[in-house]
Amino acid sequence: MDNKISIKAAHKTFGEGERSIVALQKVDLDIARNEFVTFVGASGCGKSTLLRCIGGLETLSSGSIDVDGMPISGPGVDRAMVFQHYSLYPWLTVMDNIKFTRQLQAGREDLTSADVEAASGRADALLDLMGLTHVRDAYPNQLSGGMQQRVAIARALLPRPQILLMDEPFGALDAQTREVMHDLILHVSKLEKTTIVFVTHDVEEAIYLGQRVVVMAPRPGRIDSICPVELPAKRDQDMKLSPEFMQQKKAILHRIRETAGMRTDYELLERMTRQAEQQNDMQ
Amino acid sequence: MSSRHNIFSRWNGLWVIRGHLSSRTYLMFALVGMLLPLAAWWGVSVSGWMDKVFMPGPVDVLSRTYVWFKEDDLMHDVWISTYRVIAGFSLSAVLAIPLGLMIGTYRPVQAMLEPLTDFIRYMPAVAFIPLVMLWVGIDESSKIAIIFIGTFFQMVLMVAEDVRRVPITQIEAAQTMGASRREIISLVIVPSAKPALLDTLRVTMGWAWTYLVVAELVAANSGLGYSILRAQRFMQTDKIFAGIILIGLIGLAIDQLFRWLHRKNFPWMYKK
Structure with a gap:
């Protein structure tokens, strides 16, 4: 099996004693090399926690996460992470943000000047790929949200990570910018051969991007179902309107609603409407 | 219309x-x-509504400032007071910044030092003056010590708060990029907190001037605060006015200097 990431019986509890919360319960999942897996689920389902565990920012209470067959211990340069926002360094220009990892490695003696030069060329290439060349000397707060996320992705890609972990990276963007970013990230995944684990609350986004959509359920956080996406590998925006897409979106939304334990109480709404009407009549 | x-x-x-x-x-x-x-102010002073002895006008204050400058070595008073403030303030900053950085970064340091600092901060610095005079004497170091006591504990807590305000995602991003603990402190936490730190210094500088006056009112024979106290003994209200306004002007100048440094050092905050 050519598994890049292998999650075995992952269990995570926050807090102690009676007030503890089970964020992840017995999560098993294998993610293949160069696969694009998306996670959706109601809030509190543990999708972000799982991503942070893979990134090494949280440790599992029990179970294990292997990358290339080796159990992970803490964060590592092989697993880059893109956050929803506030992760760029506002005091650095776009270019210096992207080269931030190089600044870290510059302190290590085992780096030759050829390595540094190669990294510099790569920074320029990424700038180009992300359409950021014209803002290379700008500061992050001069950029739109979409541009800022491009910088964050370029920065994450600089050291050629084999895995890219994305935690609702487009959650704060408007719908049009988001579409552009979707096609960009699909392009990146093909070009860089990166394994991408992508957490979102947007089902449409999850289907459009993912080869598999993992639906998680809350209380306790667990995997509810795994849905392979039956769309042509080469995606385009019109597919979102195809019957297959709609069908899958409907099925996943149903699963999320069912597991969320939250649903619109139509009976209550109707009763309230009736009451209001009665009061209006009396007046 | x-x-x-x-x-x-x-x-x-x-x-x-x-x-x-x-x-x-x-x-x-x-x-x-x-x-x-x-x-x-000028209107009240020329109206004769209040006795000139108690309410000198702007012109009286200006001419008194000139006499002070000409005959009483105003510049020495300004210099010695500024020196005391800067010495006490710098000593406090040099210790408070690294300490606050550690408190804001490492939880055990916070647990060990923050409650203690909070406790000491509520002891009035002025009440330490008799103790300082007994321990340190009445020379320059006692004034510096009082300014230090007045500013240091506040500064530590404010620096710690500035450091804690660094967004956690900035730190986590560095962790996922393979930064070591030392690199995270020097390349993320410090540069990220710097603008807030400079503001903290600007605010505490104002307090340092307050404690200077306290220190000089009690134990000094030179300086602006001391001159104000002596002027009261001789009923020179115009000199009291002059001293207070001078301290205000110096404070304003230093404040503007800090603001200028802020714009100069953090251009990214001012570009939009």
């Missing part, structure tokens, strides 16, 4: 909540704010 309407709507436009002012209008309002109290 229409021009009256125009003036009215422009006047109304000034009072938009959190609205904008052109820099010319801003300057106009600032000047009114400065000149109005000055005019009122």
Whole structure:
């Protein structure tokens, strides 16, 4: 099996004693090399926690996460992470943000000047790929949200990570910018051969991007179902309107609603409407 | 009719909540704010409504400042007071910044030092003066010590808070990029907190001047605070006024210097 990431019986509890919360319960999942897996689920389902565990920012209470067959211990340069926002360094220009990892490695003696030069060329290439060349000397707060996320992705890609972990990276963007970013990230995944684990609350986004959509359920956080996406590998925006897409979106939304334990109480709404009407009549 | 309407709507436009002012209008309002109290002061002094001994006018204060400069070595008083403030303040900053950085970064350090600092901070610095005089004596170091006590504990807590305000995602991003703990502190936490730190220094500098006056009122034979106290003994209210205004002006100048440093060092905060 050519598994890049292998999650075995992952269990995570926050807090102690009676007030503890089970964020992840017995999560098993294998993610293949160069696969694009998306996670959706109601809030509190543990999708972000799982991503942070893979990134090494949280440790599992029990179970294990292997990358290339080796159990992970803490964060590592092989697993880059893109956050929803506030992760760029506002005091650095776009270019210096992207080269931030190089600044870290510059302190290590085992780096030759050829390595540094190669990294510099790569920074320029990424700038180009992300359409950021014209803002290379700008500061992050001069950029739109979409541009800022491009910088964050370029920065994450600089050291050629084999895995890219994305935690609702487009959650704060408007719908049009988001579409552009979707096609960009699909392009990146093909070009860089990166394994991408992508957490979102947007089902449409999850289907459009993912080869598999993992639906998680809350209380306790667990995997509810795994849905392979039956769309042509080469995606385009019109597919979102195809019957297959709609069908899958409907099925996943149903699963999320069912597991969320939250649903619109139509009976209550109707009763309230009736009451209001009665009061209006009396007046 | 229409021009009256125009003036009215422009006047109304000034009072938009959190609205904008052109820099010319801003300057106009600032000047009114400065000149109005000055005019009122001058009016009271020439009206003869209050005895000149208690309420000298702006002109008296100016001429007294000139005499002080000419005959009483004003510049020495200014210099010695500024020296004390800067010495006490710098000593406090040099210790408070690394300590606050550690408190804001490492939880065990926070648990060990923050409650203690919070406790000491509520002890009035002024009450330490007798103790300081017994321990340190009445030379320069005692004034510096009082300024230090007055500013240090506040500063530590404010620095710790500045450090804690560094967004956690900035730190986590560095962790996922393979930064070591030391690299995270020097390449993320410090540069990220720097603008807030400079503001903290600016605010505490103001307090340092307050404690200078306290220190000089109690134990000194030179300086602006001391001169104010002595002027009271000789009923030289104009000199008291002069001393207070001078301290205000020096404070304002230092404040502006800090603001200038802020713009100079953190250009990214001012670009939009």
